[in-house]
Amino acid sequence: MTMTRRAFTASLGALAGSAALLPGRPALASREDELNILCWEGYNTDDVLSPFRKMHPGATVRAESGTSDPDMINKLRAGEVNVWDLINLNQPWARGQLLPEGLIKPLSKDRFLPYFEKMAPEFSGPYPQAFADNGDLIGMPQRYGPFSFVVNTDKISREMAEDQGWKLFLDPAMAGRYGVLTYDNWNLIHMCLTGDLNPFQPLDEAGFETFGGVAKQIFGGAKLLTDDLVAMNTALINGEIDAYFTGGTYTASPARLDGLTNVRGITPKSGPIDGKGGVVWIELTSLVNNPDPSPLAEDFLEFVQKPEICKAVGFAEGTYNPVAQMGDPEVAALWDAEERDAIQWDSLPEEMERSVEYDVVADYDKLMQIYTAAKRG
Secondary structure, X not given: OOOOOOOOOOOOOOXXXXXXXXXXXXXOOOOOOEEEEEEOOOOOOHHHHHHHHHHOOOOEEEEEEOOOHHHHHHHHHOOHHHOOOEEEEEOXXXXXXXXXXXXXXXXXXXXXXXXXXXXXXXXXXXXXXXXXXXXXXXXXXXXXXXXXEEEEOOOOOHHHHHHHHHHHHHOHHHOOOEEEEOOHHHHHHHHHHHOOOOOOOOOOHHHHHHHHHHHHHHXXXXXXXXXXXXXXXXXXXXXOOOEEEEEEHHHHHHHHHOOOOOEEEEOOOOOOXXXXXXXXXXXXXXXXXXXXXXXXXXXXXXXOOOHHHXXXXXXXXXXXXXXXXXXXXXXXXXXXXXXXXXXXXXXXXXXXXXXXXXXXXXXHHHHHHHHHHHHHO
């Protein structure tokens, strides 16, 4: 399964001496001064890594970003548990695949549970996906955000978009007025929701037929297809399109930070999953079950809980996102009014309430076949 939430971002400063990262490399005498992080972009930036390197001047600290959650998981399955010390993925994988397959191991609850107490309410429960059935702590949440679609509010009001939800893209009057951001796995989820289907539960034949009709209509009415969020925002700003299918805080935030607050991520007011039509992604960072573990792994995971590093992670170059730690006033105070507006902080609680958590698409293979045929058509 390929889940591309983001376009590929090459790792920054992570590839020098990368031969040392290859599986089967000779065992080092000690890994006390080595740390390798497999992550979504943000944790691999100089703003995050440089302060940690200064704290550990003799250490070799590398971070590499992936193109999809499953791609990163497959690296561990292929033997790279011997390489990586931390892995940063979206929420369903730690409990659903990494832990059962022995690819990650529990974190110290004594060390990390106190951090949940200062997180936003959604996470200070504490967050269920961060724990195994036996209560072990298996990941720390940080970045998150609603992810549905984006409109130009000068052309389509926020209220109208939230009220119509996914049906907006089935309105004949919208034909030729929107783009599709081709994050394929997200498109599967969102096309299911458009057809009043739950993508996280198996579909029957009628469901597949409905999905196929929606996919054909969405692609048929699209003016622009691209996996480049910058190109999509540019088209929206220039008036080439009035909305785009698949997007949210993550994709709208760069334009909003530039003052173009008419670019807005929309979370539908209602939908087919327990009345909800939005979806939220939440990243978890977990400790890889490396047989030769680095003591720096948990040090780094604690380091990124620091207020100034939370801000650096949330405001990584290119896209901007809220972080769970913003429940702590000391962390939240680091975002100014414009930065809060960029991540739609004002509406975040209600958008979270309208959203279900991102999960694995139940009928991925069959839906992808239908989707691909519609996309080519």
